[in-house]
Amino acid sequence: MERHITKIKIFFTVSMAIWMVLVVATTKNRVLEKQVARAERQTQYMRYKFEFSRGQNLPTLASVGALIASVFKEPESAISAEATSSALRAEAVPILLYHGIVSKPDRFSLTPEAFKEQMFALKREGYETVRLDDFIQFVRGEKDLPEKSFLLAFDDGRVDSFEEADPILQALGWSSVMFVATRQSFPETGINEYYLNKNQVADMAKSGRWEIQSHAVQLTGGAIEVDKLGNRGNLLSNKMWLTDLGRLESEEEYIQRIDNEFTLSKQAIERLLGTSVRAFAYPFGDYGQDSENAKGLAEETIRGAVTKNYEVAFQQTWDKDNFFSENFRGLEPDFYRLRRVEPASTWSGDDLLAFLKGAASKMLSYSDLLTANNGWKNPWGAMEFNGQGLHLMTSPETTGSFAFLDGTRGWTDYLYTAKIEKEKGDYVTLFARYQNDDNYVSCTFGDRYVKIDEKEDGVLHTLIEDENPIHTPPEGAYYGIYVNGSEVKCYEGGAVAVLSFGFDDKLSSGGIGVRIWDEALNNGAIILSSLQVVPSNEANSVLDALPLYNR
């Protein structure tokens, strides 16, 4: 009897132990969880596939059959440029950047529904994702891409964005670039649920829908202490405060740390996936410009490290900065400052399309009554569209206001004219060949004088400054700037006010902008309307139609 009971006890203990080990092992390794997550994504994929096709056409029996068949087929890979070679070629390609996709949106995240709506809207409008390699060749000017191409990108290597986005990508036949911070995703010990781990990253790469690139190691996390008070700054652009030693890191230490951030993250991904890592995304879009304690050194160090390791690097643009949103074919002077746009979490699909329409490269001739914003960005001062035109205003803390038209970076020789009604303020400046804040040509019209400025790599030259020979009526007059080769002319009405030859031929292309300025704070406002831009060889026909004002 005793022996029998002992046998039963042993059997009982062993079987329950096996069960416990089984549960704990599967729970710990999350073997099944992975399967469940994959099954969930698969279900989501089928759902999206169905939803997308249902929104596109009425479901007929044939389309349902085709849909069912397509679900079992391997998803087609992202579109290749050749497939639509007949379509118009893109002059510029946007990069859409997302961080997280969660049910409760925050500063860095949008909801799965919002993301889905934005993606579906893009697909319906004819947009297609491109591969990183296509994109790199495109900005180098070595390859054409169809119009309505874009690069999709995610920063931070978050699990939520992968899990929510992947089924959508699969359903739409798209691909995306994921920028992972290797310290967060491949930690030496433990696992952080929030970030993709090695296995997930490897699976993503294998799926063909994801290209894994570097978002630095982020050994110290995104923010570091930058002084002894404990103030924090971005990890790449600041010398780190070494609490143990009670000092900032030395220049050598800083350079070494930054070099590691760029080199080791690239190596870690390449070792894991066996593919080359070519692109880098600056954490917080900070390539040194936001440095707290190492200005100059930071930009130089970061540039050294990024150019040594990568072919391209990405910053981010916001609606209040002076960068063009898209990346122009063959016109980008700096492959380490390519720009990405983060669609707002509140944007509907139509909002995103409207934004892209404004940001898209524009063809000449171009005219706009300026009753609505078709791509004007306003980095400084204030701007509104009041129905009569672009209402450019100072704000209480500025002496001026500036706006430029997105998507015009590729324009070369043209005449840009507009009707300007001066409400208050002294000077109005029209910009041409605008590339960024450091590179442009401009005509400034004051009450007493007119001048032509050229700014190249941040250095401003006044090419010519003269008394203003023409008296324009403040209640509304036409102004213009004409650029052709290295010739620039400033127009008031149909007449040249001042002209110059021979500005720097590095400024051979660029877009248009407008600025107002006055000595006093918040004392400037104009209404810009009847915008017209034509190629320089058609300038005369436009000029002939403009009025002539009193000399």
Next chain:
Amino acid sequence: MLLFSSMNTATTLQNPRTIEYSREKRPGSDFLFRLFLILLGFLLLCLIVLLKSYTATDFRKDPIILLYTVLVTTFELSRIMSAMLFPSIRRKIAAAKVVRDNYEPTASFVIPCKNEGEAIAKTIDKCYAADYPREKLEVIVINDGSTDNTAEVLERMKIKYPDLTVVHWKVNRGKRHGMAEGFKLSKGEIIVQLDSDSYIDPKTFRKLIEPFANPEIGAVCAHADPENADKNILTKMQAAYYFMSFRVLKAAESTFMSVFCCSGCSSAYRREIVVPILDTWLKERFLGLPVTWGDDRALTNWVLRQGYKTIYTDEAKALTICPDTWKIFFKQQTRWKKGWFVNSVNAAKFIFKREPFVALTYFYPLIAITLITPFMAVRAFVYNPIYRDVTPLFYVIGVYLIACIMVIFYRLIARENKYWPYMFVWSTINMVFLSFILFYALATIQNRKWGTR
């Protein structure tokens, strides 16, 4: 008479499954049915692993909660596991040499009753009808201050059965005193204690006595089912619960020969063990007041404490009456929880010394889980949805998956028992309500009133 009964014994021995629950299905379909259930069981086990694995993400930050859910699931499955091993130990007991030699000790029924004029006659009849030598049987009824016609009925029964012993008490002294009185008066080697509304199926009576052939066994608990099961949904639900609590939970305890509660409605004790501790048992107090519930648990505790084994047998069948109104049901549940708590505290003190294996693998985990579960239910249903936006869905799925496993086992061992769907009703009520009764019971633990009478 003697000849007849011994012949009967012989047949019973050859065919130990001669019990009411006969299988009438064809063997082929029965085999398929069982195969289906077993496969379904494995599927459910996989689902449970999957669920644990899946919800583990949420628990990564609360490893204690994860540990709890894994432990609870393991515990529930360990009950089924032990219940599956139960037949093996039962066969071992039945195969003892003395049993084969026609072990037939004298037996005394002890029935305390109060105001049971309607039921008591049937109970006494069934006692005397037991398939056992009449001269070895004795029936003692304690009329504990009844105010109805119980006394009259008992006197009539005394004419019908001249050897019936009846003790009339003018004043009600409580069940425990009634039991003690009956135990003291009894002369049989084995005392069979019955509630006045329960009886043992005469054909299976011998099965209740047989295990005592093993000198280590101090108490045997019969399988009880409610006789009024079909009355309403409450009784049907209790029928399912009775089946589970006897055929699974008590059977599981019995596998290690430590049943913690030989139920008051139908259990047998070895007289020489029980009588010496009767006075101590009568004077038991908890928090300064006499204990008026959980007499059966307390008595079983005393048997275990002296180092004897207690077992359950599914071959001896008892029928009892279960509450048919919710009010009485809750009162009974409250009383049982109080009894469970008080006697578990007592048992906790000695069980590790007596049965370390049972203490560690069953008894202490049971206490811990019973006390923690209501908190977990509150966490899942109130705290998580409101403060953490976590759905209680997975908790509910977990509870029902375990219930499904139980039901599969239920169907495997008793296909003919038709009350199994009510296990889900029981699980639901238990999940949202019954587990909280423990707190009500603890809060009112100083109220020593009986409740159902």
